[in-house]
Amino acid sequence: MNAYNVPFAGNTSMCREVFVKGERKLEFSIDGDMSLSQIMQKPVFRDELVEYIFSISKQLVSVIQNGLALEKVVWDTNYMYVRFSDFSIQLLYLPFESKFDKKDIGEFVKSILSGFVYAHTPAIECANQIVDYFNDHREFDAFHFNEFVSDLRASSQLLIIQGEKGKSKVLTSNDNNKEFAIHKAEEAARKAEEARMQAENEVKRQIEEAKYQAEVARQAEETRMKAEAARVEAEIWRQKVTAEAKDYEQTAVLTAQDMYSYQGNSDDSERLKAEEMFRNAEEERIRAEKVSSQYADEIRRAREQEMHAEEARMQAEFAARKNAEEAKRQADLAKLKAEEAKRLSEQPDEEPPTTLFSNRTLVTGSKPTLTRKTTGESVQINKQVFCIGKADQGVDYKVTGNKSISRRHAYITSINGTHYLRDNNSTNHTFLNGTQVYSNVDVAIPDNSVIRLSNEEFIFRINS
16 A cells, blocks of 8 residues: 555545454545435435535546546445535545556446436436436546536535534525626626637738738739720820821832833832831731730739729728627627626625635644745735635735736635645636646645746745
């Protein structure tokens, strides 16, 4: 055995080695009220079922992120214990070095669902959704499954909290309206902001396209004007050559008539010379007409190119104008959502309990510290749930001077002496020692770790 207690998020069970009649055995201490196999004998409600499955999926994600093997989890409902206070299931992990046979987790979850007694139709529909998920995803992906269950949990009417004495309890949606509304408003504002940025980028692209098409139209107009000038020049030349050809023809006729009148018996040299002049003039006229016709074709092509360029320019301008209007609409929507989120967050609370975890002050001997690398500023993490972000309210450490950080960007939680990092659906993500931390997934933080929120880095030290 390499270790007895293997920490992973959502699990509080403890393991130790004992000797019974000279034999080494493992003894587990589990914070649970009843085994899952016993729970399956009573009617289960929809949100209760979601909490059971979410607790399992959350622990599986943490097992993988901590480099542990899923095969070493005890996949037996008789050894999975449920805590009534928050509907969490405590999984047992066997700290053996030997490998175990691979388990089909999808089939195991489906077998659990088939063994439940359902209290109402929504619970049955929820179970069917989970079964359909595994039917559509033959290869089990713990991260994707956790996201799927988180989506089911988003519509839950339960809120799992811990009170002042660390005792967990469940609140109904009536007690959670404000926090839920703030979360929804923040999410809507973030999506509206993303849509606005996409629309603005599209407007910029369309404007550049319009500029390009305008330049093409300008070049086409210059080409047409040059072709028109060349055609006029060719037409003048053709007319000049035609006039010269007519002059040569008349001269040749008069010369031939004079020769026949006054020199009836003279040689034909003058006549041949006149005929040669006439042929040359005729050839020059034909060539001039061909050149003029060629320039006319070029002018026609230039005009067609100009028309196409002008049409493309008008289309680009129309698209840019349309996208500019959409960007403005998205900007107005994002502004309204942001104002709504701010209004909700600034409303005075009536002693609300901290969601998800207890927010008691840590009483351990040494408190971890978080040091901002850019400023050297240090702050002690003195709460079980420590929120970091840029919001004016609702955070334990406000990061100033960095707009890329979200209002409540991430949480550092402390459970049984182990510290975890959790991203809170931030826009620009959270990283631990260079590895991205998935949203709403707790990852254990080693000592002297580098935590990066967006582009802002912090040093996490347990003993400073």
